[in-house]
Amino acid sequence: MSAVAAHADVEAHVAEADYQERTRRNRLGLWLFFVSELFMFGGLLVARFYLWRENGEIVRPELDQNLGLIITSILLLSSYFMNRAEVAIAHNDRTNFLVSLLITAALGTVFLVGVVVFEWGAHLRPWDGVFGAVLFGMTGMHALHVLSGIILILNVWWLGTKGHFSAEEHWGVEACAIYWHYVDLIWIFFYPALYLIGRAVPA
Numbered sequence: 144m145s146a147v148a149a150h151a152d153v154e155a156h157v158a159e160a161d162y163q164e165r166t167r168r169n170r171l172g173l174w175l176f177f178v179s180e181l182f183m184f185g186g187l188l189v190a191r192f193y194l195w196r197e198n199g200e201i202v203r204p205e206l207d208q209n210l211g212l213i214i215t216s217i218l219l220l221s222s223y224f225m226n227r228a229e230v231a232i233a234h235n236d237r238t239n240f241l242v243s244l245l246i247t248a249a250l251g252t253v254f255l256v257g258v259v260v261f262e263w264g265a266h267l268r269p270w271d272g273v274f275g276a277v278l279f280g281m282t283g284m285h286a287l288h289v290l291s292g293i294i295l296i297l298n299v300w301w302l303g304t305k306g307h308f309s310a311e312e313h314w315g316v317e318a319c320a321i322y323w324h325y326v327d328l329i330w331i332f333f334y335p336a337l338y339l340i341g342r343a344v345p346a
Contacts, residue, residue, distance in 0.1 A: 166314045173318055177325055184329050187281045191336050194273040201341035204267060204274045211338035214257035215330065218289075221250035222327045225296070229320040235310045237303065244300040247323065251293045258286050267346050274346045281333055288326045295319045 195202050228243035262282060269279040299319045302308065308316055 162312055162314075169314060169318065173321060180325075183284070184332075187277075187284060188332060188336055191277050191281060194277055195341060197344065202344045203337065203339075203341040204278065204346040205343045206278075206338050207262070207265065208338060210257060210261055211334060214254050214262075215334045217250050217257070218254045218327050218330055221247045221254070222324055224250065225320050225323045229313075229316055232303070232308050232313045232316050233310050240308075240316075241300055241303050244296055244303065248293050248296045248300070251289055251296070251323075255286055255289055255293075258282050271346060278337065281337060285326070285330060285333060288329070292319075292323050292326050295322060 192201060195204075224243045224247040228240050228247065231237070231239035231243060263279070267275045267278055269275050296319055299308075299316055302315065
């Protein structure tokens with residue numbers, strides 16, 4: 144092996160080690176961010192079960208059960224395509240990677256439309272007592288995170304079309320996927336809290 148080739152090999156190993164170290168730190172920072180977010184989402188859940196009570200009994204407003212089930216299914220399906228995108232780029236399958244990202248963003252948008260247009264367009268309003276305040280607080284905060292996730296996904300897609308990311312270096316894709324799965328996980332707790340738990344009463 145020539146001196147030039149040996150030097151290039153050393154530089155490649157150093158660059159890879161540097162990338163792995165930066166990824167490790169970024170991953171830790173992302174999970175610390177998620178932990179801080181849990182306090183906010185947890186507080187919203189506590190408010191829901193504390194405020195939605197009548198005579199000590201847990202209650203809930205009469206929400207559209209079909210809508211709740213449909214938008215939840217759509218969001219969970221979007222997680223499958225987000226995972227498929229991450230797996231695709233890990234195998235340098237750029238076509239499936241880009242297509243899966245677009246499908247994920249589209250499903251996330253459908254979820255947002257279901258919440259903002261149909262759920263928010265129903266009979267409840269933010270000023271309608273504790274039912275309106277808690278419903279719009281929980282769904283609004285979650286919708287904001289879904290919207291930011293869609294923006295991140297589209298940014299990753301745009302970078303992917305420019306040739307960014309590879310099987311060896313795709314932390315941006317991994318971070319985006321973890322964020323999206325986290326947002327979906329939060330909804331798994333929000334959905335039963337809003338639509339299933341407690342006796343349904345007129346709002």
